[in-house]
Amino acid sequence: MSLTLENVSNTVDGVDYVRDANLTFEAGSFNVLLGRTLAGKTSMMRLMAGLDKPTKGRLLYKGEDVTGKNVQSRNISMIYQQFINYPTLTVYENIASPLRLAKMPASEIDRRVKETASMLQIEPLLKRYPLELSGGQQQRTAMARALVKDATLVLFDEPLVNLDYKLREELRAELRDLFQERQCIAVYATTEANEALALGGTTTLLHEGSVIQSGPVMDVYRAPVNTLAAQLFSEPPMNMIRGRVTDTEVTFDEYSHHALTQELAALSPGDYWFGIRPSHIALVPANDDDLEMSMEVALSEISGSETFMHVENSHFEMVTQLMGVHQYRTGAPVKVYLPINKLFVFDNDERLVHTPSRISGGAV
């Protein structure tokens, strides 16, 4: 029971929405499509759903070609970013509608609807109409409708993006739990790296219609194949610094010179991109070989429990992610430390050539 995309492309009016995608989704898996707006996430989901027909390539389900099969005959569910419910039906009827169409006996429908509704905590709302509900409740209704039938493929198209962040946190957790028991393929599209991390499972990075990387979430996170993947799967985006490695030292932007330590010794001399996650930049040195840089504070942004400090000097701009609340005045001088063993290194083609030793291998 797997869904396979084979060389799938979709082009409309000369614009490529999906380019030559090859992916396989296994039953019981939770798959996240991560990419920016217009990366092709929605297009790909529409292809999987059968709402659009690919201009090239095939879709295989259980090894069988289902490329041209219409939506109605595929057993799928989809949840949209907008809260899409039948406005003329009550919540109950909304949830019941796929079952009614499947000609299920009334008692069975009733049982299932109530079960699903209680799972999503909307049981008291069953008699209301969708437009009388809050956004979160509407989206739960939509989810209930998607979950009430035993779809083999459940597609989520940024379902939480229009909700309060706290609500989003809660629903995200619920979702993850819900799918642990199901034997269906879940595909979840999001623009937020954190959401992908929180949801776990498999992550596929998309950019401008192409698949950049795909694999278990931590594998992708720990070993992004190129700078693009690294940028995409990091929030705030990974800091990138131009640097040169010689036999003896590593120079950043011909400005900051550091002795070549063992960590980077394997690199052949040449120009590289060095990437470091904001969370790995510290204000106090953790190791002796941390790279020290003098910067100025451009802006410090504080989330509830963290501070994102934007620092810059005449050569670099970086973002650091610090635990706790740190308030700095703009323009204040600050020294930041880059642990050399947490540097990602990419070659001139922006391909990953070195994974930091301390966090490699996905050892959990």
Add this chain to the structure above:
Amino acid sequence: MAEIQLKSLAHSYSDSPTGPDDYAIRQLDHVWHKGGAYALLGPSGCGKSTMLNIISGLIQPSEGEVLFDGKRVNELSPRDRNIAQVFQFPVIYDSMTVYENLAFPLKNNKVPADRIKTRVQEIAEVLEIEDKLHKKAKNLTADEKQKVSMGRGLVREDVSAILFDEPLTVIDPQLKWKLRRKLKQIHEQFDITMVYVTHDQLEASTFADKIAVMYGGQVVQFGTPTELFEAPNHTFVGYFIGSPGMNLVEVERCAGGVCFDSTVVPLEPWQADLLERMTSTNVKIGIRPEFIEVSAISSDDTYESEVLDVEDLGTYKIVTVRLANQEMKVRQNEEFEADLGSQIHLSFPKQWLMLYVDEFLIQEQQR
């Protein structure tokens, strides 16, 4: 620029409110000082937009007074209050160019033409839309539109205040970073009273010097981001600020402190002291996941708990543990490792352990 004071403000959308539930805002007193950058934070439906609209004059409050620099303005229209407001969804005049949009409020205020020109240019530069000035506004992308929308608020120099109503909702996450930063810079540059309504703690804390957290039609805490994080005044603040929110455990009084199930948590003497003077049985302790310390070995002040789940979020991990019958979240860095079901030992540093009676924080100075 003005100081904005709200005096025993209340508002209900129904004509004849029967109970407190009918009120979107209940009995609220608050002052926004001149030149401050403030955020109004709360979940949807807490009354924050209502409050904003009352300040701007789009809504007449049912009760109470709105004072600008001490002068009652209840009866004044938004026009006369001289206030700028940016809405959640971009409101742009789509028949005009970006330039005309930005110049619109100035023209309405009869600002001289050359001044308009320089001012619009200035704001466009700040918002990085100077290359789009002569485009038709309706052909912009959503975030560009919102920038224009903001620009119209920012372009006026003489405003009493600029109000933002969740202005970044429609903006792509990647761009939110930039815009937030922009706003902060603008505030620092122009020093205008700004009130920023949001449900996103990140936006609020980043933008504001002080945040008012609203809950159920009331301001439950007004403080700096640090205060909100480190000493949430109300259990709701604890829950709402921080991701994940504060661990809150219902406890009972017992010898040496408070206890839940059979676990005793000792209190600071002043806390115990204060608790004793109160009668309420609604007592909770709260501690943020970030402040719980974990060690592999047991000691006197540690509590043994079972690891239920470890969630790897890349830069850090969230560990869900069970202590007695309570589930708690603990935040650990990315190097943390533990097997599910294994036992770990938690400790609650005294200075981070908060005590709540009737949902409000017991603070030392109350003594």
Add this chain to the structure above:
Amino acid sequence: MNKISDNRAWWLVLPVFLLVAFSALIPLMTVVNYSVQDIFGPGQAFFVGTEWFKSILADQRLQDSLIRQFVFSGFVLLIQIPLGIGVALMMPKSGIKGSLCLILIAIPLLIPWNVVGTIWQIFARGDIGLFGWGINQLGIDYNYTGDTLDAWLTVLLMDVWHWTPLVALLCYSGLRAIPEAFYQAAEIDRASKWAVFRYIQLPRLKSVLIIAVLLRFMDSFMIYIEPFVLTGGGPGSSTTFLSQTLTTMAIGQFDLGRAAAFSLIYFLIVLLISWLFFTAITQADKEK
């Protein structure tokens, strides 16, 4: 990716296509046939080639009524569009008052056209009509049947009375579709009433105004029954519009050939103007 390309959609359009093709194409072809013949009855036709077209194009009277037609349509649009917008702006936004206004305002639209003509024919008469009597009482010498200017004003007034409600109705619904936020933003921006109208309401009315202008143009350009009943096109030929000349030709004299040629030219004029208008609007929309 707004619309899907799918030629199967033709199946959905097919009923409309067949229906309209049936009742438009066949008569159109017939009319084209008529236009090159002199027709007296079944089997009694005489091929005349382009003679009718030539004589129509050279006919001074028709040219006059074409000019008259343009002037009339121009006035109709100039008066009705602003007036309709004004009325829409004045209408209560909702509630029973709104409904009542809506219904009362729509009344003239629901009156059969010959009755409209009849109403005004009487209403404007100096002896038994309130309007004509009233004007005469004011000391103004008014007689729409004898005076060219009076006749013009009366026809125009009747058309304004009859059709402004359509514009008002369309604009009203367009106004209702403007989100409150725009008014709020304008108020915050300290926009004057005029600025609100000019920069918020008017641009947002554009799409309904397209419909209103197109409909009003097309219908006023083909106005027939009402002025025919009212003035019969007189005095003289002062209110004889294109359509009346045509109708007289077609179903009075049954000069089918000549009338067909006339109506084809007529159709081409309307088609061109509507197309120009349509294109101008859609282009303005597209403009970057």
Add this chain to the structure above:
Amino acid sequence: MRQTRSKNIGIIIYILLLLTPVYWLLNMSFKTNREILGGLTFWPKNFTLDNYVVIFTDPSWYNGYLNSMAYVSINVVITLLVALPAAYAFSRYKFAGDKHLFFWLLSNRMAPPAVFLLPFFQLYSSIGLFDTYIAVALAHCLFNVPLAVWILEGFMKGVPREYDEMAYIDGYSFPKFFIKVFLPMIRSGIGVTAFFAFMFSWVELLLARTLTSVDAQPIGAIMTRTIGASGIDWGLLAAAGVLTIIPGVLVIWFVRNHVAKGFALGRV
């Protein structure tokens, strides 16, 4: 507040002006011909219902109303039946020649009807539909369908395509989706369209008159009998005119909320 009042006064004055001619018609319908022609009176001195009695007791009169209503209703139904799927196609799909088809449809409103009358008569006679409701209804479709497609398309555009897809995903077939899900969502649009179709069909006379002789004769044609070689029966004409207004008022009463609310969604 002051503004609202001046607005109210403005609209009241407008409506009063709008209604005076109608009042005059009503006034006349309650007068005898002698009073009408005898001079100007602001209200009927010898109030009489005779004119209405004539209409309500003479089948050849009241059948005119029934005929008109019959073909107007049929027209509204046909218009909606064919315009709904077409509008859906225009609102959802791109297909070869769509824009031109649309403009072509619209262009049917632009042809002056006079010359088309005889071909129309010939056409409907040749298929045996002369003097039937259906003939008039079909002929009126010519100008109602394009407008209906136009209006409906606007409303349908306002419904995101996601609704369609969601329904397909739920397992709805297209027809079932269209009828059970989609139509209820645009019922305001349907109301507005029905109103316009009703309006234009109800007031049209040229085609209706040409395509009928006895059985389907519209009230508009019957009214002309008040004009005879021995004078005009003004009172009767006025009464008949007043009665033509009533069905329209009833229709707009039923769709008033759609007209106000429904437009908000749609293009119109």
Add this chain to the structure above:
Amino acid sequence: MFKNNKYPKTLMLSAAIGAISMGVSLQASADQYSDAAEKWVNNSFERSTLSEKEQMQEMAWFTKAAKQFRGMEINVVSETLATHEYESNVLAKAFAEITGIKVNHTLIQEGDVIEKLQTQMQSGRNIYDAYVNDSDLIGTHFRYGKVVAISDMIAGDGKDFTLPTLDLDDFIGLDFTTGPDGKLYQLPTQQFANLYWFRADWFERADLKKQFKEIYGYELGVPVNWSAYEDIAEFFTVYVKEIDGEKVYGHMDYGKKDPSLGWRFTDAWFSMAGAGDKGLPNGLPVDEWGIRVEDCHPVGSNVSRGGATNGPAAVYATEKYVDWMEKYAPPEATGMTFSESGPVPAQGHIAQQIFWYTAFTASMIKDGLPVVNEDGSPKWRMAPSPHGPYWEEGMKLGYQDVGSWTFMKSTPEKRRLAAWLYAQFTVSKTVSLEKTIAGLTPIRESDINSEEMTEMAPKLGGLVEFYRSPARVQWSPTGTNVPDYPKLAQLWWQYIAQAASGEATPQEALDGLADAQDNVMARLERANVQPNCGPKLNKPRDPQYWLDQPGAPKPKLANEKPQGETIAYKELLKTWDNAR
């Protein structure tokens, strides 16, 4: 109520079933018809020139003749007029009950009748089974060959369905419905004339008479020529101004741009002025339209082709029309149509009208009108219209409208014959007198001379006297010279309206009209669509050539206003009486 006519099949089926189930009761059903006949004859057709027995015989003939058409439903149409209302409301019903043929006798505006007729002629598709159509179209009908000539029908397929007691000789208007080929094309069912109308009471007032004599030097009376009419018009409008405190006018007319404006002219205005030739009924070779015929072929209407449409007499007549309306008629008159202006004299402020249709008689004798005395007798009288300076003895004097049954070849035979029965029924002697009394539009000599009419005469202001006088023949409808009435008549009102509004001078307007008429005739000639007597236009030549010829077109008179002549009304009646 459902109109069962929508289900003709059902109806016929049920009729068939009815017939079968009744079996031998056919006799009974025949009784049903004779019962109905008796009922109608006794209750509704009491007054008749036939005895009751003769009436019943006629009815029995109808029942019998209609047997094979029973259950049919036929549609006929006519303009709105009291007479036709009577037919539609009473006779159609009676006919249905007596014969079993349902008749829908539709009433519409005259223009619409012509339009329908035209549509049927143009398309060859049946709309109505019979039309009541003014005999003005006689020239059209006989030339196009699209109508069934009544005489052919009587001799041919209608032989068995022609009422033995139809008595064609009794009809007074057959001349007008007979083509040059001698065939009868239409069957009259109603006719009215237009006459001079005046307020006899005012004309008798000594003060007015004296004043008039003082000003004009002759007696106030019924004007014999237009000079006198003009003087009287001026007298009332300009000199008398008010009678009994009310403003009065010496003239009434109508001038709205409307098809009926054409009738004002085509209905003999030019012949009254004297533009045409001598010879009844319409003038030969040039008729009152100014169309010249040679060997029954129209050859032109412009003076340059020998016609008189734009001749000096026509121009004079048009000038007078415009002049008088402007100077002497109430201001509203310019905006009125024929139908609107007709009842105006009844309101009591019009002294005289040169051109008044007797169709308005019925509406002018109602009790309580300002023009009716308390005893119910009229204050007004009708008299022959005055004639213009170009008029010569032997010319047509006025217009008479003869509404007649017309049958189209494109009507299916069976329907046509059923309609033919109905047509005969409406003019049969059984019903004719009642109909005449109801509508005052007599068609039969026998009715005119009946006692009933004699009794009514005092109330009718001279109507009966007129019809009984031999002068009647000087009133005729449009004649056979007009090859295509609908096409040509439409031209008139459009051109006349130009003159009426002052947009063009009468000469310009009539030149245009004449050219337009010739143009239409040229097209008829070119397309060669009229098998009988189609137009064959003369070559245009110098108009003077034609003006120099004797007869129409007549050259301009040096003095177009001779001395006014009047005659006392009583004298006039005497001359009518004497002529009998």
Add this chain to the structure above:
Amino acid sequence: MIAWMNWTPTVVVFFAVIAMILAVMTVYEVVSPCTERKGFLPIETTRGDRLFIGLLSAAYIHLVFLAVSDITLWVALAVSVCWLLILLRWG
């Protein structure tokens, strides 16, 4: 059945040509769908738009010829065809 339409050979040819053009354009469109482009006309047009403009202007060209000259309409036709081709190619 269609006798009443009064067909004349000229008009038959006229409509046949129009129908043929439409058919060819339809086939062309299906075989190779076109996109909007901008030529010398002031607006972006598709192939169909240009055809429409071409046909409409052809009608007007004929009318102008009729109105102002006595030249045979074949000249007008030639002008129209040239114009149509220019439009389709470069418009």
